[in-house]
Amino acid sequence: QSLQDPEGLVTGHELSHQVGAEVMIQITDMNKWFGSFHVLRDINLTVHKGERIVVCGPSGSGKSTMIRCINRLEEHQTGSIVVDGIELTDDVKKIDMIRREVGMVFQHFNLFPHLTVLENCVLSPIWVRKEPRRQAEERAMALLERVKIPEQAKKFPGQLSGGQQQRVAIARALCMQPKLMLFDEPTSALDPEMIKEVLDVMVQLAESGMTMVCVTHEMGFAKTVADRVVFMDGGQVVEQAPPSTFFTNPTSERTRLFLSQIL
Ligand code: ADP
Numbered sequence: 343q344s345l346q347d348p349e350g351l352v353t354g355h356e357l358s359h360q361v362g363a364e365v366m367i368q369i370t371d372m373n374k375w376f377g378s379f380h381v382l383r384d385i386n387l388t389v390h391k392g393e394r395i396v397v398c399g400p401s402g403s404g405k406s407t408m409i410r411c412i413n414r415l416e417e418h419q420t421g422s423i424v425v426d427g428i429e430l431t432d433d434v435k436k437i438d439m440i441r442r443e444v445g446m447v448f449q450h451f452n453l454f455p456h457l458t459v460l461e462n463c464v465l466s467p468i469w470v471r472k473e474p475r476r477q478a479e480e481r482a483m484a485l486l487e488r489v490k491i492p493e494q495a496k497k498f499p500g501q502l503s504g505g506q507q508q509r510v511a512i513a514r515a516l517c518m519q520p521k522l523m524l525f526d527e528p529t530s531a532l533d534p535e536m537i538k539e540v541l542d543v544m545v546q547l548a549e550s551g552m553t554m555v556c557v558t559h560e561m562g563f564a565k566t567v568a569d570r571v572v573f574m575d576g577g578q579v580v581e582q583a584p585p586s587t588f589f590t591n592p593t594s595e596r597t598r599l600f601l602s603q604i605l
């Protein structure tokens with residue numbers, strides 16, 4: 343399997359799975375401004391339960407801002423965003439509900455440096471979900487097992503490699519038992535030899551049926567895992583298509599130019 347081989351076979355997603363008819367994310371005519379800067383323009387995007395979306399596009403095209411809007415780390419101004427049936431508004435209760443259901447993994451891991459790996463993992467389950475410590479720790483250990491670093495549980499993030507820290511970040515997000523996972527360039531800050539260990543965990547997560555929206559330029563991952571690739575440029579969704587179409591027969595000139603630069 344050629345996870346990192348952009349020249350690999352373009353056969354669409356190779357992992358068979360079920361995509362539900364139910365909608366997990368519905369973004370309708372959404373716009374966002376930073377001051378006078380119109381950063382997201384008329385975004386329309388539907389993600390079904392169990393679906394895997396890869397978002398790509400040039401730097402500054404609005405990818406991070408868009409996925410940050412999905413868990414309200416950024417606020418949109420017009421249009422609507424509905425996540426698992428809940429519309430994102432100023433309502434703090436709803437925002438809390440969404441944040442519990444949506445896991446997020448960042449480029450720079452964002453682990454708490456002064457807490458051990460295990461404490462990073464159990465913090466939210468204990469304080470936000472009010473879980474008993476024992477139960478939270480058991481699940482955390484099982485998830486650290488799943489991302490293949492149970493032996494690091496008592497260490498601090500600074501003692502781990504980048505790839506290990508990112509796997510902790512994924513395990514930590516999963517400890518909240520999210521219904522949806524957002525990834526913002528999770529491998530971009532990693533040395534090449536560590537990229538695969540993180541992608542392997544993401545593939546495994548995809549196989550488990552998790553709904554995923556991943557901003558990444560790992561086109562091998564997109565070809566293997568994505569149901570749909572979303573291409574953004576200038577704050578707009580320019581094109582969305584299954585990988586088989588996206589990579590071989592993109593309709594937009596801007597997509598072609600982008601692909602010619604990264605492949
Ligand atoms: P991408 O993730 O595709 O690289 P971003 O969503 O990070 O793009 O940024 C899109 C645009 O919005 C860029 O021009 C960026 O400089 C600008 N931007 C991002 N965050 C802010 C902010 N907090 N305030 C003002 N401008 C911002």
Ligand code: MG
Pocket residue numbers: 405406407526527
């Ligand atoms: Mg970004």
